[in-house]
Amino acid sequence: MRILDPRDAFLADYEVLQFLTQLQRKHKWDPAGVDTQQQQQQQFRRGVYHNPPLEAITRDTVAYLSQNRNVVAVPGDGDGDETAQTAKSGITRLTDATFSELMRELNSYELLKVEKLQIVNQLPTNMVHLFALVEECDARFSEEQIDAMLATVARYTQAS
Amino acid sequence: MFILSKIKELVRVPPDQFQRKTAFAVTHQLNTKYANKVIPNLGLCISVYDLLEVDEGQLKPGDGATYTNVTFRALIFKPFVGEILTGWITNCNANGMQVTLKGQMFQDIFIPANMLFDNCYFLPNESAWVWAMDDDNKLYFDINEMIRFRVEQEVFIDVKPSARDEAAKNEEDNDETGEKKKPAAPPYAILGSCQTDGMGLVSWWE
Numbered sequence: 001m002r003i004l005d006p007r008d009a010f011l012a013d014y015e016v017l018q019f020l021t022q023l024q025r026k027h028k029w030d031p032a033g034v035d036t037q038q039q040q041q042q043q044f045r046r047g048v049y050h051n052p053p054l055e056a057i058t059r060d061t062v063a064y065l066s067q068n069r070n071v072v073a074v075p076g077d078g079d080g081d082e083t084a085q086t087a088k089s090g091i092t093r094l095t096d097a098t099f100s101e102l103m104r105e106l107n108s109y110e111l112l113k114v115e116k117l118q119i120v121n122q123l124p125t126n127m128v129h130l131f132a133l134v135e136e137c138d139a140r141f142s143e144e145q146i147d148a149m150l151a152t153v154a155r156y157t158q159a160s
Numbered sequence: 161m162f163i164l165s166k167i168k169e170l171v172r173v174p175p176d177q178f179q180r181k182t183a184f185a186v187t188h189q190l191n192t193k194y195a196n197k198v199i200p201n202l203g204l205c206i207s208v209y210d211l212l213e214v215d216e217g218q219l220k221p222g223d224g225a226t227y228t229n230v231t232f233r234a235l236i237f238k239p240f241v242g243e244i245l246t247g248w249i250t251n252c253n254a255n256g257m258q259v260t261l262k263g264q265m266f267q268d269i270f271i272p273a274n275m276l277f278d279n280c281y282f283l284p285n286e287s288a289w290v291w292a293m294d295d296d297n298k299l300y301f302d303i304n305e306m307i308r309f310r311v312e313q314e315v316f317i318d319v320k321p322s323a324r325d326e327a328a329k330n331e332e333d334n335d336e337t338g339e340k341k342k343p344a345a346p347p348y349a350i351l352g353s354c355q356t357d358g359m360g361l362v363s364w365w366e
Contacts, residue, residue, distance in 0.1 A: 001167060001168070001169050001199075002167070002168045002169070003165060003166070003167050003168075003199075003202065004166040004167060004168055004231065005165065005166040006163075006165050006202055007163050007164075007165065008163070008164045008165060008166045008233060009163065009164045010162075010163055010164075011162040011163060011164060011235065012162075013161060013162070016161075016162045016206075016235065019209065019235065020206075020207070023207065049188075051188065051191055051192060051195065053191075053192070053195045053196040053197075054191045054192075054195035054196065054207055056196060057195055057196035057206055057207070057265065058206070058207065060262050060265040061206055061237075061262075061265050063262050063265075064261050064262030064265050067262065069246040069306065069362070070362065114240065114242075114243075118243065118244060121161060122244065122246070126365065126366065128357055128358040128365045129308075129358055129365065131357060131358060132244055132308070132310075132356065132357065132358030132359065133244055
């Protein structure tokens with residue numbers, strides 16, 4: 001193994017999610033996962049491509065990326081976990097077209113590349129979150145600009 | 161959070177894979193070797209992203225397999241220093257907090273005690289960290305809560321195969337004697353911090 005270029009490119013979470021879900025579809029993997037031996041045998045008979053480590057990491061990464069990490073569903077009782085799992089992250093609602101549009105709109109602000117990357121990854125919904133992602137946010141941007149940024153993100157990721 | 165790395169590798173395709181298309185067989189070999197594995201000083205490899213160059217296969221005397229020079233790009237989980245991530249607290253102790261991303265995806269994130277907010281202290285009987293904002297407001301870091309943190313440092317430890325075998329052996333021995341198991345050092349760990357506004361539990365900042 002020789003590493004030619006440790007960082008050839010950055011990938012946005014959206015692109016990773018698209019790539020991995022395509023991989024799952026291509027190999028007809030069950031997103032819920034195969035646990036029992038019976039299911040494994042069924043897969044084997046259907047001629048599904050068998051690669052357990054790849055399947056496991058794909059499933060977990062997809063699950064992590066598609067979960068909404070900005071809102072805590074219902075605090076307290078045990079049902080909270082259930083609702084948190086059903087709440088989908090905004091990046092699952094993006095398409096290639098809206099994603100590039102969102103990128104273009106963010107380009108109009110003087111953000112660094114890593115800041116834009118983090119904004120499209122995490123899709124901040126409130127000001128505190130945005131301030132954490134963008135360094136010295138209050139000095140570099142006016143309040144209107146910050147509000148506009150949040151509104152832009154919200155517009156593209158609203159639940160329909 | 162994710163990057164692409166360009167890697168060159170000599171891939172061995174065993175004869176039982178010869179009925180497959182070259183690209184598929186090579187991808188399969190690479191995925192078997194790299195998927196869900198840590199590449200030292202790089203990060204956690206998720207999968208092969210694409211193949212850039214596949215040379216002609218070569219034969220070596222005494223081996224029925226083909227050897228192919230391949231240049232490919234791998235999808236790597238490697239957050240940069242300063243990146244903000246969200247995870248779940250799995251464990252709290254006096255030294256700090258253990259945080260995991262989803263499932264098996266990545267579990268070796270540690271937030272040491274000195275990288276928490278200033279007025280944080282540990283409650284041993286509730287095994288939770290508490291952030292005392294002022295005298296009245298006390299915020300708890302509870303297990304299984306969603307937490308936002310900043311990546312401060314990445315730590316790679318070269319885990320040798322023999323060391324891992326020994327660790328497994330020790331574990332067995334400990335099971336028999338009923339002693340406390342000592343977890344093996346992870347090959348790739350992330351140190352995080354919670355010191356600025358917006359960090360800490362997600363629910364605090366809604």
